[in-house]
Amino acid sequence: MRVFLERTTLTPQLSNVRCNSCGRDVEKEDPGYFEDHISLTKSWGYHSPYDGETHDIDLCVDCYQGWVNQFEIPPYVTCCFTGTRE
Numbered sequence: 039m040r041v042f043l044e045r046t047t048l049t050p051q052l053s054n055v056r057c058n059s060c061g062r063d064v065e066k067e068d069p070g071y072f073e074d075h076i077s078l079t080k081s082w083g084y085h086s087p088y089d090g091e092t093h094d095i096d097l098c099v100d101c102y103q104g105w106v107n108q109f110e111i112p113p114y115v116t117c118c119f120t121g122t123r124e
């Protein structure tokens with residue numbers, strides 16, 4: 039017979055998102071939901087300057103807009119409601 043101890047396990051819960059670019063907190067609109075923002079995770083591979091590193095970045099909408107406005111080629115955009123390209 040095996041006897042198990044009961045343990046309380048803590049589950050991490052996201053409590054805040056801070057924009058990596060401007061440092062602003064992405065405000066919660068409702069409990070559990072944040073103002074829309076972008077979260078990027080990139081695991082860098084061989085021959086990159088960040089070989090073996092994983093980078094996580096969060097950007098607020100304003101900083102995302104400022105970032106993509108610098109692009110020579112804009113992001114490929116589709117409408118999530120219709121699936122069509124805008």
Ligand SMILES: [Zn+2]
Nearest residue numbers: 057060098101
């Ligand atoms: Zn920002």
